[in-house]
Amino acid sequence: MSTAAIIDGAGFAAGLRARVAEGVAAFRERTGRAPGLAVVLVGEDPASQVYVRNKGRATAEAGMVSIEHKLPAETSQADLLALVRELNADPSVDGILVQLPLPAQINENAVIATIDPDKDVDGFNPVNVGRLASGLHGFVPCTPLGCIMLLKDRLGDLSGLDAVVVGRSNIVGKPMAQLLLKENCTVTIAHSRTRDLPAIVGRADIVVAAVGRPRMIRGDWLKPGATVIDVGINRVPADEPGKTRLVGDVAFDEALPVAAAITPVPKGVGPMTIAVLLRNTLVSACRRERVPVPEGL
Numbered sequence: 001m002s003t004a005a006i007i008d009g010a011g012f013a014a015g016l017r018a019r020v021a022e023g024v025a026a027f028r029e030r031t032g033r034a035p036g037l038a039v040v041l042v043g044e045d046p047a048s049q050v051y052v053r054n055k056g057r058a059t060a061e062a063g064m065v066s067i068e069h070k071l072p073a074e075t076s077q078a079d080l081l082a083l084v085r086e087l088n089a090d091p092s093v094d095g096i097l098v099q100l101p102l103p104a105q106i107n108e109n110a111v112i113a114t115i116d117p118d119k120d121v122d123g124f125n126p127v128n129v130g131r132l133a134s135g136l137h138g139f140v141p142c143t144p145l146g147c148i149m150l151l152k153d154r155l156g157d158l159s160g161l162d163a164v165v166v167g168r169s170n171i172v173g174k175p176m177a178q179l180l181l182k183e184n185c186t187v188t189i190a191h192s193r194t195r196d197l198p199a200i201v202g203r204a205d206i207v208v209a210a211v212g213r214p215r216m217i218r219g220d221w222l223k224p225g226a227t228v229i230d231v232g233i234n235r236v237p238a239d240e241p242g243k244t245r246l247v248g249d250v251a252f253d254e255a256l257p258v259a260a261a262i263t264p265v266p267k268g269v270g271p272m273t274i275a276v277l278l279r280n281t282l283v284s285a286c287r288r289e290r291v292p293v294p295e296g297l
C-alpha cells in the first residue's frame with residue numbers, strides 16, 4: 001500500500017526564517033535599525049509561555065529586536081489598552097502581538113481593535129480582516145498563511161481544487177477559507193453544527209483541520225490522494241505514565257495509507273506560524289520605512 005508524503009513544515013519554516021534573516025540584514029543596512037516585534041503576554045498559561053519564549057528566540061535569531069511585555073493575570077483592560085497604545089506610538093515597534101487567549105476580565109475584541117492595523121502582524125484587527133476579504137494589501141494571519149505556503153509548495157496551482165476547512169475561528173478557520181478562495185479553490189467551511197462531517201471531508205482534495213479535538217478526523221473519511229493540513233495542537237497523555245505528547249486533529253496513522261501528503265504534529269504547521277510571524281514583522285518594517293519588501297518571502 002502507498003503511504004502519504006510527510007510535509008516537512010519545520011524544514012520549510014527553517015528556510016523561510018533564513019530568507020527573513022537575509023531581508024533583515026539588508027533592512028538594517030539601509031535604515032540603520034533592526035525591525036522590532038513586541039509580544040504581550042497576560043497571565044501565566046504554561047502553553048502560552050512556551051510559545052512566547054519560542055517566538056522571542058526565533059525573533060532574535062532572525063536579527064530582529066524582540067520586546068516582551070509580561071503582565072500579571074489580574075491586569076485590567078484599561079492597563080492593557082494603555083500598553084497597546086504606547087506600542088502603537090513607539091517608532092521602534094514594527095509588529096505587535098498580544099498572545100491569546102486573554103483572561104476573562106479583558107475583552108479580546110477591544111484589545112485587537114486597538115492595535116494599529118499597520119503593526120498588526122497577527123492580522124486579527126478588523127481592518128486587516130476586511131482587507132483580506134476585499135482583496136486589499138494588509139496583514140494575513142500567520143497560521144493560515146503558513147498553511148497556504150505549504151500547500152502551494154506541494155501542489156503548485158490550487159485552482160479548481162475542492163478544499164474543506166474544518167473549524168471557523170477568526171484566527172484559523174475563517175482566514176484559511178478566505179486564502180483558499182483567493183487561490184481559486186472551491187471552499188467549504190465545516191463546524192460543530194455541520195451535518196455528516198465524514199461525507200463533507202470525503203469530497204476534499206485539500207483538508208485543513210483546525211478544531212482542537214485530538215484525532216477527530218479519521219483516515220477512512222479522506223478521499224484517496226487528498227492533501228491534509230493538520231493545524232490542531234492537542235496535548236494528550238503519552239504511553240509513559242505522567243508524560244504527555246502532542247497530537248493533531250487528524251488520526252495521523254490512519255491517514256497515512258489514504259492521503260497523498262499530510263503535515264505531522266509537531267513539526268508541521270506550528271513552526272510555520274512562527275516563521276510567518278517573523279516574515280510579517282519584516283514586511284511591516286519595510287512598509288513603515290518605505291523600503292522595498294524583499295522578494296520570495
Ligand SMILES: NC(=O)C1=CN([C@@H]2O[C@H](COP(=O)(O)OP(=O)(O)OC[C@H]3O[C@@H](n4cnc5c(N)ncnc54)[C@H](OP(=O)(O)O)[C@@H]3O)[C@@H](O)[C@H]2O)C=CC1
Pocket residue numbers: 143166167168169170171172173190191192193194197210211212213231232233234269270271273
Ligand atoms: N499550529 C498552530 O500554529 C496553531 C494551532 N492552533 C490549534 O488549532 C486548533 C484550532 O484552534 P482555533 O481555531 O483557535 O480553535 P477554536 O476553539 O476557536 O475553534 C474550533 C472550531 O472547531 C469547530 N468544532 C468544534 N468541535 C467540532 C466538531 N465536533 N466537528 C466539527 N467542528 C468542530 C468549532 O465549531 P463552532 O464554531 O461551531 O463552535 C470551531 O469553529 C487548536 O488545536 C489549536 O491549538 C491554533 C492556532 C495556531
Ligand SMILES: Nc1nc(=O)c2c([nH]1)NC[C@@H]1CN(c3ccc(C(=O)N[C@@H](CCC(=O)O)C(=O)O)cc3)C=[N+]21
Pocket residue numbers: 050051054097098099100101122142143233246265266267268269270271273274
Ligand atoms: N495572538 C496570537 N497569535 C498566535 O499566533 C497564537 C496565539 N495568539 N495564541 C496561541 C496560538 C497557538 N500558536 C502556536 C504557535 C507555534 C506553535 C509551535 O511552534 N508548535 C510546535 C510544537 C511546540 C511544542 O512543543 O509545544 C510544533 O507544532 O512543532 C504552536 C502553536 C500561536 N498562536
